[in-house]
Amino acid sequence: MTSRHRAARRNRALLYALSVSGLLTALPTMAQEDQRKDESDGRGMQLAPVLVEGVGLGNAAADANLAADIDREQIETFRPSNAKDLFRGESGVTVSGSVTANQKVYVRGIEETNLATTIDGARQNNKLFHHNATTIIDPRLLKSARVDAGVAPADAGPGALAGSIAYETVDVGDLLAPDRNLGGYVETGYETNGDTWSTLGSAYGRQNGFEGLLFLNNADGDDYEDGDGDDVRGSAAELTSGLGKVAYEAETGNRIELSYERVTDEGVRPYRANIGNIIGGRPVPETRIYDLARENVILSYENTRADGLWDPQVTLAFSGTDLETTEEALATGDTIQYRADSRSYNATLANEMHFDGGSVNVGIDGYTERAKFFSDFYNSEEEADNVGLFAQARVNASSRLALSFGGRIDHQDFTGTNGQEQDNTGISANAAAEFALTEWFALEAGASSSFGGIELAETYIQNPDWEYDEIDPVRGKNRFAGFTIRQSNVTFSAQAFRTDIENGRTPSFGDGPALTRDFQSEGFDVSLGYDWTTGYVRAAFSSVDTEIDDGAADSFLGNYFTVPMGETASLTAVQRLDSLGVTVGGTVELAFDEDSPASGGAESTDAIQEIEGYEVLNLFVEYVPRRFDNLSLRASVDNVFDEAYANRGNYGQEFATVEPLQDPGRSFGLSARLTY
Template sequence: MNRSVRGALLCAALSSVASAVWAEDVIELNTIYIGTYELGTELNDVDVTGDDLARTKPTDLQDVFKGEPTVAVGSSIPTSQKIYVNGVEETNLVVTIDGSRQNNKVFHHAATNIIDPALLKAVKVAPGVASADQGPGALGGALAFETKDVADLLEVGDDFGGFTALEFNSNGGTVTTGNAIYGRQGGFEYLGYLKYAGGNEFKDGSDNEVVGSGVNLWSGLAKFAFETADAGRFELSYERLIDDNARPFRANMGGVLVGRPVPPTQIYDFDRQNIVLSYQDARGPMWNPEFVLAFSSTDLSTGDPGATSDGHTQSFNGKAENTFELSLGDIVAGVDFYQDSTDLAYTDMGVAYASKEKASNVGAFVQANLEPTDYLTLSAGLRADHQKFTGVDGSVFEDSGVSSNISGEIMLGNNLTVSAGYSSVWGGAALAESFLLNPAWTYAGGVEAVTSENHYLAAEYETNGFTFKGKKFRTAIDNARAPSWSGGSALTSDLVSDGYELGVGYDWGVGFVNVAYADVTTELNGAPADSYTGN
């Protein structure tokens, strides 16, 4: 039986059982996460579902991905937690929150995408090979966060709900409180959530205080939606996270051992916002449109009143696409755009300056997800992009490129599944991080477009409750922009990430256990890359 059919039957079976139990009013069911298999390459994608999040109850991004060996998250302090997929930092991936493109590369010593796990409904990672409709510049793949809706919080038949939660962690004396209210009436839905966490530095296993690990965090989410069978679904969401506290002078380092004397900590004031307006209509089969218009921004201020660095990035972006349902699968086609910018305002001992880079892009894409037989799925896509880049000195560069991807999965008998994929990506000119922007930069040599090639080969064998997995992958990024404040604006590097993943699991029906291992080697310009040069 093919995977799509199995998923649909599972949905039908669970829905039937739930309806029968509800009708007899015998027992109240807990929340059930119901999903179907998607066409594509399941052996490569990483899906953190609602079930996974409910089971692990993550408090930070390390907890979200702790079961995925090829997704690594560094640091014990959220302010400096970065995500690496197959050894490639998230700044080389297409990152979205509720479909909104994120442009968060502010400071290489700080995190880029801090998000409250309590808000998450699901997280989807496409390591290396990403589909054309996931957005432009998917050099090392794609990472998509999806926040909760009212339907994820209310039981069937309920129209109003809410909760309040209070937590205390004795290590650091951290108090966390979260409050939410949500409901629906007719076709209208509303959701409001606010969380605050505050506390002191925590201690490590040797009873030493971890410098700069104090907590002062605000997180919130507001959603309003209207949906009817005839009109489709309109949704407006606003999500914001503020983290403001003393951190290590370089947030991802224990201390600065060379160079000028520096204090052990400085204030890191981090503020990220995300606004999304979307419309979906899934009446099919040939008219299933989706429209997204979004704005995201990240602000990071460090230092003290006499010496501050204020970095700001933002993205105004959107897309319009339609899914055409066919007998063999579906085809997604559409257009998208972004207008990204990054800027820095710097003040120190009477010296002050401001610098800015910006880029705009318009793209068109088509992605086919097909299932020719019960045992074979294929996915192939193509996108074309045109970009305009503006440097700090006003220099303007325009360039165009094409990206492609193809992947497939075949079931050999009833136990063995084999999958493979390849992508070639044109990413245009990458913006520098805010904290490196130098008003003295010139772009006489131009700014090269960054490109990449990704491929993987994976296999999975299932027997008697056991699952054995293996995957080999490689990502090669050419002309990755690697500017330094004093070294110039047009520096580039070539990155190669090569590795494999092995895993074994056993499922006995009411429980399971999984063990997985990943080995990743990264090289920068032919030499081993460490955590600093690999930024």
């Protein structure tokens, strides 16, 4: 990077700092002026509740290792359209890619397939093709998204090598006012960059204990432009999603629910959907069609009023992901199609026993999964069956000490593409504690060791002629330590962490199914938050170093495990002006230059280069007319300063022969929602 470019970047960073500092200075002042206006006209002002707590309340140890905890209010405030938008304010969670079809979630540098990922309790098994997304999600369907980094509880499910991600979709109770039985909304929006239109709507109701909900969303557009004004081919929005739920809840609290959720993304993408271009690579078409679909069918039972020693929960689920790629052969012009699918049939039966000072959740879970590849040339399939017993305690041992600890034992049967079988049994354990030294200062620490069995190979690299040697089961080891300060409406926390994944499976079509590598991520997170009655501001900083087999990581050798991450930061601010019916807010995404991201590996001969940093500012304003409070009008500007950049998680930025996928440049958005 030249000195002129560095100076320009410093100037842009200064503009961001000035913009954000001005916003932060103005927010409390605007809130005070807003309150004075309400008091002067005699109307008064309804304030949001203020939570003032010291450390040690609740079971703080269960939340000591949270990397993100996004609730419905945050989702409604920012209205994210994809996973990157959803986690935009979380420096410890990075989302690669730029559209739904190629986005992957990295938690403290570790890719999401190494975490126990669930949607409404349904286990996800989505390792299809390394160029596309793993768990595609439409955040507009969500009630919450919780990410436990590293140390995960035993009841998060099997395979929690580096933590867990739990997505929860919306229920009728999240959308419908308590005094209403029927409701719904329609919304339309437009984004200038890519000429993208989105149309979504929902209808929901309840009567005599019965509930029903239907949600549909469609986004369609053209290729967007990056910050340099260049078209990014294969970047057009092609998202369709839907959610349907029916439920019955008796007066006793017994609740049974059946849901169906489906998300699809079908469109023309770069030939390698997560890469802009490979310089000097083998001749391939510029683009091909990726037809990607994920669905869940879930039947669940719980008692919403249960306490004491009997609080059962039952989940029976099917989750599946399908991918079909279509391309034109350069030599013959023939159309070539490949198809892959993954299937997971999984169930959990648990009972949480509540007592003074805490609870213990015990249960059994299991899954039957397969990953299958289809083509005109060959078919292949791997399968795995697993059953696990678990127990997790969450206990307030005293007014100052909170504990969370548990364990599980899993037995897995694995079947390879040639029918060869292997079985393994392993034990997992976890423990975390928070100790309050004072009413406002607490220390926290935790550790875990998690058995993961044999992970199914990516479908697109499966080989029906593989000869299986004994495959070592994968294990994840995690530890963290830090402190939290909670004083009135200020929260400050800092945490150091390390994750080791031993015997991570890295099969190759030509080199066999039993290859493994060791992966490591370590670093620290720092966050600071300040809340007031009508808004908040939160800042976070993460430093993550990743390694493969004791050498620096790169995104080629780290496929499905890790990428060079370095240092990232985020800033989020929101302010309500209730007397005006206005909410304003924004986020800042920062990534710092990474001078030596990787050393290269045995299979990677590409020259290693510096990964450039970036600064991205996003702003929005929402207006709800006081006389028409069922109407919401919204305007936004993403990437205000038209930064040309590739998100830190995007593949191949450390290689001189790779042109990484570029993220969108500046985009103006307008939307309107009508609630009935």
